[in-house]
Amino acid sequence: MSCVKETDAVISTTGMISRELFYHQDRLGNFYMIGSMGLLSSFGLGLAKLHPLRKFFVLDGDGSALMIMGTMALIAAEKPKNFIHIVLDNESYESTGAQPTISSSVPIGAIAEASGYASTVSVKSCTELAIELERCLVKDGPHCILIKVGIDPIPNIPRITYSPNEIRDRFRSFLMENTDG
Amino acid sequence: MTIRGNDFWEFLISRDYTFFAGVPDSTFGPAYNALTSNPYLTYVPATREDSAIGVASAAYFSGEKGGVVMQNSGLGNVINPLTSFSLMYEIPVLLIIGWRGFGGPGSDAPEHWIMGEKTPSFLELLDIPYAILDTELHDEKIDQLLQSIEMQQKPGALLVPPGVFN
Numbered sequence: 001m002s003c004v005k006e007t008d009a010v011i012s013t014t015g016m017i018s019r020e021l022f023y024h025q026d027r028l029g030n031f032y033m034i035g036s037m038g039l040l041s042s043f044g045l046g047l048a049k050l051h052p053l054r055k056f057f058v059l060d061g062d063g064s065a066l067m068i069m070g071t072m073a074l075i076a077a078e079k080p081k082n083f084i085h086i087v088l089d090n091e092s093y094e095s096t097g098a099q100p101t102i103s104s105s106v107p108i109g110a111i112a113e114a115s116g117y118a119s120t121v122s123v124k125s126c127t128e129l130a131i132e133l134e135r136c137l138v139k140d141g142p143h144c145i146l147i148k149v150g151i152d153p154i155p156n157i158p159r160i161t162y163s164p165n166e167i168r169d170r171f172r173s174f175l176m177e178n179t180d181g
Numbered sequence: 182m183t184i185r186g187n188d189f190w191e192f193l194i195s196r197d198y199t200f201f202a203g204v205p206d207s208t209f210g211p212a213y214n215a216l217t218s219n220p221y222l223t224y225v226p227a228t229r230e231d232s233a234i235g236v237a238s239a240a241y242f243s244g245e246k247g248g249v250v251m252q253n254s255g256l257g258n259v260i261n262p263l264t265s266f267s268l269m270y271e272i273p274v275l276l277i278i279g280w281r282g283f284g285g286p287g288s289d290a291p292e293h294w295i296m297g298e299k300t301p302s303f304l305e306l307l308d309i310p311y312a313i314l315d316t317e318l319h320d321e322k323i324d325q326l327l328q329s330i331e332m333q334q335k336p337g338a339l340l341v342p343p344g345v346f347n
């Protein structure tokens with residue numbers, strides 16, 4: 001998150017990914033998509049098209065990305081330069097009890113690459129991630145960074161305390177009032 | 182009488198609806214080309230109707246107005262995005278839905294019979310306001326729908342039976 005500027009937007013998929021983002025790094029430019037598994041990347045695509053000068057970090061899960069794989073093709077076809085698709089690939093549906101997904105045998109990065117993302121990398125450490133994020137910030141996207149992560153649930157992690165309307169309004173004001181991006 | 186596709190889109194442009202995504206339906210016929218070739222409109226050719234809702238809903242976060250173009254079969258693909266995104270966050274979006282199977286079984290191919298009959302019930306079940314487009318552009322009818330969408334901050338549907346567009 002240290003690569004994320006105040007004016008950048010971060011949106012996150014349903015389940016633990018949103019709850020962890022809220023828990024560790026709640027900020028005005030975050031949008032938590034608490035329902036609608038799979039819908040995040042298309043929402044990010046629309047936002048990136050309408051706010052071309054702002055960077056969008058789209059925090060997806062392997063389960064969510066695979067649920068609606070066609071959107072990756074759409075993102076590749078639409079070529080939003082400011083779209084950074086970060087797939088936290090734990091090879092499982094961690095939020096519902098860590099049942100396995102199929103991403104241990106289906107390389108999501110290769111799907112993004114074959115679809116035509118401007119760049120796709122897979123990283124395994126924070127050092128690598130920091131280097132790749134810096135690269136994505138200066139080169140035109142859409143970029144996909146696949147992070148191979150473990151399964152490490154945070155005990156008693158709270159639910160997001162904002163109401164859906166609060167999540168919506170805060171993010172909308174962030175995008176509309178702060179024109180710096 | 183039928184509606185010229187271009188007149189329809191110009192009407193929506195005059196109401197600030199300019200950001201669209203969708204999946205085609207034959208009901209729109211040439212109106213579809215009028216949508217994709219209009220320089221004042223953005224159209225994202227989605228791979229599924231749920232993605233189209235994701236894309237078009239971004240308009241609300243940019244002070245613009247968004248819409249989805251889809252066949253009523255696509256309603257089956259968007260129930261969850263409607264309930265756990267659009268209706269939950271209260272995000273306005275115009276759904277322009279080709280109403281296949283309009284007029285009951287026998288009027289269209291078998292795959293449209295059931296959804297054709299159930300389309301209004303689905304919308305009513307979800308408390309989604311709707312209007313039916315007929316062969317003349319009745320501004321007040323569409324304006325009323327757009328007003329419900331914007332005042333109630335929710336999706337609203339314009340149902341388009343076959344034969345409305347030329």
Ligand SMILES: Cc1ncc(C[n+]2csc(CCOP(=O)(O)OP(=O)(O)O)c2C)c(N)n1
Binds near residue numbers: 017
């Ligand atoms: C349409 C739908 N199906 C299933 C679920 C249940 N569900 C909630 S989170 C989740 C797992 C998401 O997996 P992933 O995106 O890989 O993220 P992770 O949980 O591993 O962080 C599932 C299956 C849901 N919320 N919506």
